[in-house]
Structures are given as structure tokens and as C-alpha cells.
Amino acid sequence: MNNSLEERIEQIKMANATQRMNFFGRLLVDNREMSLWEHDTKLLSWGVRRWRRKALKFAREYIRPLATEADLHPHDYDPKPILSAAARQGFQTMLLTPPLGTASILPYYRNTVFQLAVIGEEFATECGGLTLLLLAHNLGVAPLLLSGSLRNILGQMIPFYLKSYILGRPDCMAFAITEPGAGSDVEETEGGALAKLVTTAKHAPEKGGYILNGRKCFISDGAIADKVTVFAKLENEGIESWTCFLVERGMQGFSVGRSERKLGQRASDASELIFDNVFIPNKNVVGKLRSGWAINRNVLNYSRPVVGAMALGHGRGAFERCLEFCRKTYLGPKHLIEYQDVQLELADMAMSLWAARSMIWHSCRQFRCYQSASASAKVFASDTAFKVCNQAMELMGDHGYLHAHGVERAWRDARLTQIYEGTNQINRLALFEHHLSTDFKV
Amino acid sequence: MEKEPVTNICAEDIVHYQDLARQYSRKSINPIFEGEYSDGNLSLLQEKLKTAFDIGIAAAPDESLSGCQYGVWGGAIDETGIIPSSLILSTIAETCGGVAMCLNAQGVASNLILQAKRKLTFIPVKVAVGLQEGFCPPFLGTITSPDKDDPAKSMTTAVQKGNNYIINGSKSFVYSMSGVDAYVVFACVGEKWGCFLVEAKGKGIEKTDVGVRTGLRACCVEHVKFNNVQIPLEARLDDGDARSLLIRAMSLNWMGMAAIAVGIARGAAAAARKYAAERYQGGMQIEEHPAVKMLIAGGESSIASADATLYSMQNGPLATFSGLKKSATAKLTVVDLCSRAVTDCLQSFGGYGYMEDYGMEKRLRDVTVLKSASGSPVYLKQLIFDIEKEGAL
Numbered sequence: 001m002n003n004s005l006e007e008r009i010e011q012i013k014m015a016n017a018t019q020r021m022n023f024f025g026r027l028l029v030d031n032r033e034m035s036l037w038e039h040d041t042k043l044l045s046w047g048v049r050r051w052r053r054k055a056l057k058f059a060r061e062y063i064r065p066l067a068t069e070a071d072l073h074p075h076d077y078d079p080k081p082i083l084s085a086a087a088r089q090g091f092q093t094m095l096l097t098p099p100l101g102t103a104s105i106l107p108y109y110r111n112t113v114f115q116l117a118v119i120g121e122e123f124a125t126e127c128g129g130l131t132l133l134l135l136a137h138n139l140g141v142a143p144l145l146l147s148g149s150l151r152n153i154l155g156q157m158i159p160f161y162l163k164s165y166i167l168g169r170p171d172c173m174a175f176a177i178t179e180p181g182a183g184s185d186v187e188e189t190e191g192g193a194l195a196k197l198v199t200t201a202k203h204a205p206e207k208g209g210y211i212l213n214g215r216k217c218f219i220s221d222g223a224i225a226d227k228v229t230v231f232a233k234l235e236n237e238g239i240e241s242w243t244c245f246l247v248e249r250g251m252q253g254f255s256v257g258r259s260e261r262k263l264g265q266r267a268s269d270a271s272e273l274i275f276d277n278v279f280i281p282n283k284n285v286v287g288k289l290r291s292g293w294a295i296n297r298n299v300l301n302y303s304r305p306v307v308g309a310m311a312l313g314h315g316r317g318a319f320e321r322c323l324e325f326c327r328k329t330y331l332g333p334k335h336l337i338e339y340q341d342v343q344l345e346l347a348d349m350a351m352s353l354w355a356a357r358s359m360i361w362h363s364c365r366q367f368r369c370y371q372s373a374s375a376s377a378k379v380f381a382s383d384t385a386f387k388v389c390n391q392a393m394e395l396m397g398d399h400g401y402l403h404a405h406g407v408e409r410a411w412r413d414a415r416l417t418q419i420y421e422g423t424n425q426i427n428r429l430a431l432f433e434h435h436l437s438t439d440f441k442v
Numbered sequence: 443m444e445k446e447p448v449t450n451i452c453a454e455d456i457v458h459y460q461d462l463a464r465q466y467s468r469k470s471i472n473p474i475f476e477g478e479y480s481d482g483n484l485s486l487l488q489e490k491l492k493t494a495f496d497i498g499i500a501a502a503p504d505e506s507l508s509g510c511q512y513g514v515w516g517g518a519i520d521e522t523g524i525i526p527s528s529l530i531l532s533t534i535a536e537t538c539g540g541v542a543m544c545l546n547a548q549g550v551a552s553n554l555i556l557q558a559k560r561k562l563t564f565i566p567v568k569v570a571v572g573l574q575e576g577f578c579p580p581f582l583g584t585i586t587s588p589d590k591d592d593p594a595k596s597m598t599t600a601v602q603k604g605n606n607y608i609i610n611g612s613k614s615f616v617y618s619m620s621g622v623d624a625y626v627v628f629a630c631v632g633e634k635w636g637c638f639l640v641e642a643k644g645k646g647i648e649k650t651d652v653g654v655r656t657g658l659r660a661c662c663v664e665h666v667k668f669n670n671v672q673i674p675l676e677a678r679l680d681d682g683d684a685r686s687l688l689i690r691a692m693s694l695n696w697m698g699m700a701a702i703a704v705g706i707a708r709g710a711a712a713a714a715r716k717y718a719a720e721r722y723q724g725g726m727q728i729e730e731h732p733a734v735k736m737l738i739a740g741g742e743s744s745i746a747s748a749d750a751t752l753y754s755m756q757n758g759p760l761a762t763f764s765g766l767k768k769s770a771t772a773k774l775t776v777v778d779l780c781s782r783a784v785t786d787c788l789q790s791f792g793g794y795g796y797m798e799d800y801g802m803e804k805r806l807r808d809v810t811v812l813k814s815a816s817g818s819p820v821y822l823k824q825l826i827f828d829i830e831k832e833g834a835l
């Protein structure tokens with residue numbers, strides 16, 4: 001047979017070549033034409049899959065149209081509508097299952113934060129700042145749950161669920177551990193022991209509570225939060241006395257100081273919180289007295305995979321927008337996507353993202369998140385995302401640095417994921433610390 | 443950092459150029475950054491750039507101006523080599539990459555005009571060069587012959603009509619000081635390159651700002667369209683084939699960008715060292731933590747390699763393919779090394795690195811733009827391979 005080159009190529013394409021196999025051989029070949037996203041989604045259980053699809057839709061409908069403006073003029077947009085839209089769709093109550101939350105029940109009891117990680121990735125493909133705005137809230141809620149105190153869980157979560165999911169008027173929460181003089185120190189054991197902490201709670205038995213003084217900094221959603229879980233040492237004691245207090249907006253002496261101007265994730269604020277003789281009633285003590293350090297470290301165990309997933313979303317957003325650019329843009333007679341060097345770069349980016357996703361999903365696949373897996377997923381995903389965003393910008397040449405394409409925004413957003421929730425250096429040490437008595441025994 | 447003296451340039455010269463640039467940074471650029479925004483008060487910029495002409499740091503085609511010969515990429519570089527200009531650029535970039543980029547763009551365009559083979563009818567002061575069309579600068583095939591689709595031909599054309607040339611086409615991502623008097627435009631004249639001086643106010647010229655950008659915001663970037671722009675025959679700068687001018691422009695531009703990246707990274711490393719000595723975490727200054735030492739030392743080693751690469755180009759021929767290959771390599775490797783250094787140094791600041799306060803986020807934005815601008819890594823690798831394969835041509 002004298003086939004032309006084109007015909008020959010057509011014949012040996014896998015889908016056509018498979019037809020020459022016998023029936024059983026054909027059954028073993030997966031020739032389904034499906035996007036990477038669909039392939040991954042099909043791996044998920046029904047409940048998680050449902051949230052992944054829902055989050056993608058929400059991201060495109062609500063986050064995408066707001067993203068550019070909220071990044072350019074973070075002080076001029078109103079975050080309330082998007083917060084309440086997210087709440088009505090159940091995204092703000094994902095830390096519990098019905099009747100107190102909206103997470104799908106079966107997957108939740110197998111992999112607590114998996115659904116949130118999946119949502120975080122989808123949201124973050126569109127805008128890091130708006131994702132942080134919506135997700136930092138969970139960080140604020142987490143101490144209530146991880147304290148294990150039924151009083152806190154029921155007392156706070158029932159009204160919250162009703163307001164948020166049923167009425168669409170969610171309270172926004174924030175999580176405050178960082179102080180001007182203690183950043184890494186509150187995320188790391190040895191540093192913790194040496195930390196110079198300022199925020200202090202003084203017992204006031206006559207008033208039935210505590211008097212809080214001090215300040216926290218860089219608190220995401222700090223300026224808009226209705227309630228903040230604040231960690232403070234008890235008077236005349238050290239960090240081992242750290243206790244979590246629920247501080248509510250409007251409490252006398254509680255105010256918001258400066259809001260930082262940051263490189264990315266600009267749609268959410270990072271604010272200083274000032275506590276000047278704030279009276280905290282006993283009912284607002286979260287969990288047991290002096291259990292704050294353990295709650296804090298455990299919150300980080302649960303939140304780091306989600307931060308990794310957000311990073312992954314930034315990387316994927318950059319990749320998808322870059323792909324679109326390569327599809328549309330001509331270089332001479334051909335589109336960029338038709339050039340082999342461009343294909344190699346795009347493939348490399350997709351593979352890196354895939355690897356990061358595998359790691360995040362792996363780290364979430366248990367009921368209790370643990371330190372080493374969470375820290376590793378966060379470090380790997382954030383480094384990967386930053387690398388992929390750089391690749392995307394570079395591939396687009398001068399177009400890469402224009403705000404209009406949204407790729408550089410993902411790049412700016414991704415850079416933060418290497419810093420917050422513990423710098424990637426501190427997270428590496430966290431992995432080591434967790435296995436000191438096993439793998440890394442000295 | 444101490445500099446080894448190189449051919450044609452002695453240690454005193456190096457100190458002289460650095461001092462000049464440092465003084466300019468201190469007196470003129472620092473005041474721009476006294477406000478609260480990390481990109482500075484850009485409304486002061488034009489006045490400060492004027493000072494750069496007055497003290498001779500900015501090159502200009504006008505011989506009555508002091509920078510004409512010894513400003514950045516001034517007429518004297520064929521004798522002095524590239525070090526004086528790269529030193530000035532890198533020293534200024536320690537304070538602001540965007541201002542350095544203005545001087546680089548001005549210098550490249552001025553240098554081309556100073557190569558003119560005939561007396562020009564008008565001598566501009568502020569100038570810019572249009573190198574790029576569409577997606578990226580020309581590939582080797584197109585540098586060799588502008589009408590070759592290899593892979594993308596030049597769409598800007600110049601056609602002689604009586605005593606004039608008529609220019610049609612467009613240039614994208616034209617970097618400048620803003621408010622330029624003239625553009626140096628490369629266009630296809632038959633099968634050859636022509637290089638033309640086009641008055642910016644001329645009829646048929648349309649400029650559009652490229653919009654909000656990640657970094658190097660002190661430098662203006664525009665797309666410029668030429669619709670039947672008429673210029674006199676004397677405004678042609680070359681002698682019938684502008685290929686060597688095109689190569690010269692690309693080489694100088696990339697070497698300048700590499701020098702700017704080194705400066706930005708040096709500024710970042712110095713800031714990181716200072717911060718690491720001041721910040722306490724874990725019961726000690728963070729400079730005592732190996733994690734921080736590794737970040738900063740890794741960055742400083744990258745800068746040293748980048749610096750060495752730049753220095754090695756001192757006597758390289760500018761307008762040849764081998765020179766072009768060297769400068770493409772410099773842009774590719776130096777900017778990459780420096781951007782890694784900057785991001786590592788930023789990491790040593792923790793959360794403060796991400797905020798505008800210490801200027802680290804600006805440095806990261808600026809150096810990242812350099813990577814993508816005027817030739818992405820993928821483009822540069824292709825060009826480097828092709829030049830080697832085709833030989834000296």
C-alpha cells in the first residue's frame with residue numbers, strides 16, 4: 001500500500017490503531033477524549049465530585065467577573081455580595097456536615113478537608129485574593145471545632161449555620177496568631193518556646209472573664225471579620241499558657257489598625273488587630289485554658305493542604321490562561337500552540353500541576369490531617385505553583401506581565417503561598433520535626 | 443562588591459562610574475520613593491530623568507549634551523566596552539529597575555542614531571527603538587532577511603516615494619522614557635532591513651499604552667502604529683542594509699537588561715542581609731538560622747555568577763551574530779539567576795517581603811518583567827541554537 005504521509009499518520013493515531021486490536025485488547029485501552037480536569041474529577045467520590053463541579057461554576061460566575069477590579073482597587077469593591085453568595089451556596093459552612101454544615105457526609109468522615117481543598121483549587125484558578133477572602137474564614141472557624149468543645153461547636157456553629165446557609169448573611173471569621181515580633185515563632189516548636197509574645201490575657205474573675213491586651217498583625221480578613229479567634233498567653237506565663245479567645249467586633253477596646261499593601265491576593269485584607277483592655281467573657285474562651293498552642297498547631301495541620309490546593313489553583317489559573325493565549329496568538333502563519341517548544345513548556349506545566357494535585361489529594365486522604373503530610377503538600381504545591389506561573393508568564397513574552405491577561409496576577413498570588421501558614425522553610429522543618437522519633441531520628 | 447579591572451577599563455574608572463550612578467540614585471531617585479507607594483511618586487520622574495541628561499548619565503544623540511559619548515550606551519562604547527554602561531545601569535537598578543530601564547531604552551536608541559551614516563535633518567533628545575512586532579523580537583531567519591517567514595516576517599515596511607520613505611506597520615512593546623521626540627524604526631525595504639528615524643509627532647503615528655503592568659513601571663511601554671508615515675530620505679540611518687544595526691540594538695538591549703537584573707538582585711541581597719541582622723525569631727537574629735543563610739548566600743552566589751557573565755562580555759563585538767549570541771545567552775542566564783536570587787532574598791523577609799514596606803516585592807516584580815520582556819527564554823534558546831547552527835553568517 002502506498003499511503004501518503006498524512007494518511008499514515010492518521011492510521012497510527014492511537015484511536016484508529018486500536019481498531020486493529022482484538023476485542024479484549026480494545027477494552028484495555030482508554031481512548032476516551034476527556035480533559036485533564038474531567039479525568040481527575042472522575043477519580044473522586046460522588047460527594048466531592050459534586051463540590052468540585054459546583055466550585056468551578058461558582059468561580060466562573062462570581063469570582064471571575066470581580067477578579068480584576070478587586071485586585072486593582074481592593075478598597076473600592078464591596079466583599080459582602082460575594083460572601084453571601086458563597087454562603088447561600090454552602091461554601092462558607094464546609095467545616096461541618098448537616099445539620100450544622102454543608103459538607104457531604106461520607107467523604108467528610110473519611111477525609112475531613114478534602115472537599116475544602118477541592119473548592120480552594122477551583123476558586124483560586126480565578127482569583128487568589130477573593131479565594132483568601134472566602135477561605136480565611138474557615139481558618140477562623142477551625143479552632144472552634146478543633147478545640148473539641150461541644151459548648152463552642154454548638155454555641156457558635158448553630159447560629160452561624162442558620163445565618164450563613166439559610167439567610168445568606170454570613171458572619172466572617174478570622175484567625176489571629178501572628179504578632180509583630182512573632183511570625184515563624186508561633187508556627188514552630190523551638191521558636192515558640194523562645195517567642196517574644198505581647199498579646200496577653202489577664203484573668204478578671206470579678207467580671208467573669210479575661211482582659212485582653214496586645215496586637216496581632218497580617219490577619220487575613222481582619223478588617224471585615226465579625227469574630228476573630230485570637231491566641232494569647234495568660235498573664236505572667238509563657239507560650240505554654242496560650243489560650244484561644246473568641247473576640248467579637250464591637251467589643252470595647254478592639255480595633256483594626258493598619259491594613260497592609262501587598263504584592264498579591266489583594267482582594268482580601270491583611271490587617272493589624274489591636275486589643276486595648278478588651279473584656280472577653282468566659283463563654284468566649286475557646287476550648288480549655290492553655291490548650292491554645294496545640295489547637296494552633298493542629299489548625300495548621302488541617303489548613304496547610306488547603307493552602308496547597310489554593311496555590312495549585314493559582315498555578316492552574318495561570319496555566320489555563322496561558323494556554324488560551326497560545327491558542328489565540330499567531331507567530332507567523334501558525335498559532336503558538338502549534339510550535340513544539342511551546343508544547344513542551346505547556347506539557348511540563350500541566351505535569352507539575354498534576355504532581356502537586358496528587359500530593360495534595362494524598363495528604364487529605366484521612367480523617368485527621370497530620371503535620372508532615374500537610375506541610376509537604378503545602379511546600380510542594382506552592383513551589384510548583386510559583387514555578388508554573390513563572391513559566392506561563394515567560395511563555396507569553398511581553399504579554400505575560402500585562403494585568404489584562406490575568407497570568408501575572410496568579411503569579412503574584414502564588415508567591416504568598418510560599419510565605420503564609422509558615423514559610424516554606426518552617427514547613428520543611430515541620431516535616432522533619434514530625435518524624436524525629438522515627439525516620440529522622442538523630 | 444569589588445570589581446576586577448578588565449581590558450580597557452581600570453579600577454578608578456569603575457569607581458568613577460559607580461560613584462556617578464550612586465550619586466544620581468541618592469539625589470534623584472531616592473526622593474521619588476519617599477512617599478508610601480512602592481513604585482514611588484512617578485509624577486516626579488520626568489524631572490529626575492532630566493537630571494540624568496544634565497549630569498551625562500543618559501545618552502542622547504545630540505552632541506551638545508554631555509551624555510552623548512559617555513552616557514549609558516553612548517557613542518564611546520566601541521572604545522570603552524560595555525562595562526561603564528552596565529555598571530551605571532546595575533548601580534541605578536539597585537535603587538530602581540524602572541529608571542534603569544528608561545536609561546537603557548534611551549541609550550540603545552541613541553547609540554543607533556549615533557551610528558548614522560549621514561547628517562540628520564533633525565536631532566532628537568528623547569528617543570526609543572521599535573524592535574519587536576507582534577509576539578516577540580525577530581528570529582534568526584527574519585534577522586537575516588526581514589521578508590522571510592522564518593517563522594514570522596517583518597510586517598513593517600518602508601517604501602521610497604520620491605524624496606521620502608512611506609512607513610507602514612507597527613511596533614509592539616516599545617520601551618522609553620515617555621514623551622519621546624523620535625522613534626528608531628526597523629522596517630523591511632525590499633528584502634533588506636532599513637533603519638529610520640521617525641519623528642514621534644509625525645502624521646500617521648498612533649501610540650497606545652500597553653496598560654497596567656507587573657513592574658518596571660517607571661519606564662513607559664507603548665505599542666506604536668505607523669500609518670503611511672512620511673519621512674525624508676535623510677532620515678534613513680543605515681547605508682542600504684540595517685541588519686548590523688538591528689543586531690546591535692538587540693545586543694545592547696539584552697546586555698542592558700542583564701545589567702539591570704544584576705542591580706536589582708544586588709539591591710535585594712543587600713536589603714536581605716540588613717533585615718536578617720535586625721529581625722529576631724527563634725531567640726536569635728534570623729541571620730543565625732541556616733535556613734536564612736542558605737537563602738541569602740545562594741542569592742549572592744547567583745549574583746556573582748551573573749556579574750562574571752556580564753564582565754566577560756566587555757570586549758565582545760556588538761554588531762555580529764556571535765555578539766548577539768553572547769548577549770542572548772547573558773539575558774537568558776543572568777536574568778534567570780538574578781530572579782532566583784531576588785525571590786530567595788524576599789523569602790528571608792517572611793511576610794514583610796510580600797508587603798510594599800521594604801521594597802522587596804517591587805524588586806521581584808521588576809526582575810520578573812525582565813525575564814519575559816523583549817525575548818522570552820524559549821525565544822532566546824531558539825535564537826542561540828540557530829546562530830550556532832548557522833555559523834557566523
Ligand SMILES: Cc1cc2nc3c(=O)[nH]c(=O)nc-3n(C[C@H](O)[C@H](O)[C@H](O)COP(=O)(O)OP(=O)(O)OC[C@H]3O[C@@H](n4cnc5c(N)ncnc54)[C@H](O)[C@@H]3O)c2cc1C
Binds near residue numbers: 175217262728789790
Ligand atoms: C498576606 C498575609 C496574610 C497572612 N494571614 C495571616 C492570618 O490570617 N493569621 C495569622 O495569624 N497570620 C497570618 N499571616 C502571617 C504569616 O503566617 C507569617 O507571615 C509567616 O508565618 C512568617 O512569619 P513572619 O512574617 O513573621 O516572618 P519571620 O518569622 O520573621 O521569618 C523571616 C525569615 O526567617 C526565617 N525563620 C524564622 N524563624 C526561623 C527558624 N526558627 N528557623 C529557620 N528559619 C527561620 C523564615 O523562614 C523567614 O525566611 C499572614 C501573612 C501574610 C503575608
